Amino acid sequence: MRDVAKLAGVSHQTVSRVLNEHPNVRQETRARVLEAMESLDYRRNLAARTLVTRQSHTLGIIGFETTLFGPASMLYGIEDAARTAGYLVSIAMVRNLERRPVLDAVDRLRQHAVDGIIAIAPKPAVTNGLMQAPAGLACVAVGGAGPAEAVPTVRVDNAAGARLATQHLLDLGHRTVHHVAGPADWPEAQERIAGWRDALTAAGAEIPPVLPQSWNAETGYAQGQALAADKAVTAIFCANDRIALGVLRALHEAGRKVPEEVSVVGFDDMPESGYFLPPLTTVRQDFGELGRLSLALLLEHMAGKESPAHVVVAPELAIRASTARPARARVRT
Template identity: 65%
Template sequence: MAPDPSATGTRMTSQALGSDPVPGSPRTGSVMRDVARLAGVSHQTVSRVLNGHPNVREATRQRVLEAVEALGYRRNLAARALVTRRTGTLGIVGFETTLFGPASVLYALEDAARRAGYFVSVTTIRDLDRRSILDALERLRTQSVEAVIALAHKPAITAALAQLPDAFPRVAVGGSGGEDTVSSVRVDNVTGAGLATRYLLDLGHPTVHHVAGPADWPEARQREEGWRATLEDAGAMVPPVRPHDTARRAWGAGIGYEEGRLLAADPSVTAVFCANDSLALGVLRALHEAGRRVPDEVSVIGFDDAPESGYLIPPLTTVRQDFAALGQQGIALLLDQFDHSDRADQARTPRQVVLPPVLIPRASTAPPGQQPHA
């Protein structure tokens, strides 16, 4: 089968619509005129009924509805979109959606969009080169989505969003937030990291080590920043942080394990703040292997509150992000842009929503030099 007949770059790639490959005829069923005939009215009246227009006599409305039911009639969205210039579809740009966080956000986004009466078209970014990000956006625009929501964990994604035409509604969810060019929803990573760090300091630890996420994720940077600032505020020594390049598994337990081995070898380490729960899980394992007890000798704290984190050995103290709220607020921000899109005045001004993280204390943290208790 011919994948792509057409010529130029990515632009007009023949979609599945390309004439050759797939035959398939959806066998339309009935159209508005059929309903109209059956109900003994004009197609326009049918349209009015279906769109909830006020000026239709109740008896007529009923007759039309019955005809609709009898024929199993379904409106043709394409025809509707053609004339109304509205598709009722939101585009979602996904990224790393097999990770727990992004997957949860995606889920919440879809839910909120549906509740708001929108369809959702999803496309996922695999590689982060400029081209594939723009491709994703292009794909969505080809579909005439009315707005785009991106899981904007990487700056490049937010940047691409910023380049959409002025009037195009968009929201960045998660990730950076530094950009004031795009409306965005994110969790306050700096505060979250501060929460974790302060908690450990308050327990009596002289300082807190940090296992960082990939350096090219703003979220990772912000957590590091929050950690560092808190230490400095407290006048504590700031231990060095080993940077990770964006290697695929840079948020993963494997990296946590490697880092954990190094930390385990350093007897001065009594507290570790990890940029997420997976990293913490790896650290936990490394400490365990090295015979360093948690939390008796070393306290460990994570970020995210993944579903399993409460059942690790020991249950992981962590900072919870409300992923569901992230998605809901994202859609809310979008609807807000729709509402104001007529009065262009302050509609263009991007809004930033920042969600507060919450510390979830569990058994992986304790004052330093503690005796075992379980």
């Protein structure tokens, strides 16, 4: 810093103000300091800064190894929000969502002196692991079940999204809506079942049986084959867009036209969903907003401020060409 100050013709304190983006520096002076830094290839010593301030300005993110669109998008949204706020990010990935691997990830991140941790937490074991983090280390979970968790959370209202999807199909004139569910041990999948069931109950509609399985297209294809064979089925709500892709293929192979004979709705709004055949009506989750809100909540806890324990993001319905009024309703009109 002394070398930069000498080359720019300013004081050591002025260089410090420029580095810390202090507003009381003339633009001409700031430009001269930045030019000197570039000329000398100066980089601040973050390790030394951490020793002095006891803050690394680095946040830890715990993710897990998956190709699922939702968790991967959450990871990107959190990292993008942190980077925009000027924080470095250290990411620790876990291979399975159990308490012990999460505790190990927390320990790895602590070795990097992170100021706080945001964990993608689709299962209770993740938040259980965060609860055992050392006192004074701020932690926030993204996803999960919400209010029952002791760790602050930011999550999408999955039940509300499922109600939106189901009500949309009922409003089109379908007598009931079948559901192809996600895994039984994921709170998000259970909340989507609950929202679907609530909408059918409120409408006085029949509630078909549901069999939770997995998030992949194979599940959608297998269950879609059974549903395609039942001519009484006219509307299907899928727990995610991958499942919907499998359902669409099963319906196509069975000669059931979408949406003329069967309407299909997904959940997530993957970038590819608008290019399915037909383009998929789906529940959209704002992963960028999840990232921003989780970062804001973490920073509030790091600063010791009063903040909500749980933040819920409302989803919205993206209506495309995979849903329509059932044929019997069109005939009556």
